[in-house]
Amino acid sequence: MPDYPESSTIYFYAQTDPYAEFSNFAPYGVAMDDIWWPTVEHYFQAQKFHDVDYREQIRRCSKPKDAKALGMTRKLALREDWEQVKDQIMLDAVRVKFQTHPAPRDLLLSTGTAEIVENAPMDAYWGCGLDGSGLNKLGYILMAVRNKLRIE
Numbered sequence: 001m002p003d004y005p006e007s008s009t010i011y012f013y014a015q016t017d018p019y020a021e022f023s024n025f026a027p028y029g030v031a032m033d034d035i036w037w038p039t040v041e042h043y044f045q046a047q048k049f050h051d052v053d054y055r056e057q058i059r060r061c062s063k064p065k066d067a068k069a070l071g072m073t074r075k076l077a078l079r080e081d082w083e084q085v086k087d088q089i090m091l092d093a094v095r096v097k098f099q100t101h102p103a104p105r106d107l108l109l110s111t112g113t114a115e116i117v118e119n120a121p122m123d124a125y126w127g128c129g130l131d132g133s134g135l136n137k138l139g140y141i142l143m144a145v146r147n148k149l150r151i152e
């Protein structure tokens with residue numbers, strides 16, 4: 001594994017690009033409260049809703065992009081506390097993913113102290129957005145999980 005100088009930045013996004021393992025769309029399942037979710041994306045999108053049947057419909061999607069599409073619907077009400085809980089939900093699921101699967105964990109640890117950025121053009125909250133000025137919340141979560149894995 002290469003070493004990364006402290007100043008380098010690692011970008012990830014599509015499943016065909018380097019570091020695709022860092023994406024929530026990557027095929028690494030997570031067990032959350034004894035339920036298995038095919039990807040972090042499936043779990044995250046389902047948590048937007050209280051409706052148990054709809055959550056299960058999302059869990060059963062064959063592709064993460066389909067899970068995301070179901071999560072984007074506003075035909076069903078979002079849980080009222082979503083804005084307050086979504087960061088913690090994401091952190092918990094991403095942490096479980098990297099605790100569960102050695103391949104993405106080893107890749108994450110190999111990045112040293114490099115900055116990690118989700119290069120998502122349409123997402124200025126979890127990613128850096130079109131002009132790079134987005135909040136990159138998922139990148140910060142990955143860096144926090146990396147720190148935690150190091151001390152575990």
Ligand SMILES: Nc1nc(O)c(N)c(N[C@@H]2O[C@H](COP(=O)(O)O)[C@@H](O)[C@H]2O)n1
Pocket residue numbers: 013014023024025041044071072118120122123126127138
């Ligand atoms: N691969 C991919 N495609 C997109 O279109 C995306 N927006 C993302 N980013 C991920 O989307 C999730 C956030 O969804 P919400 O907008 O909050 O419903 C989150 O997993 C981002 O990492 N990725």
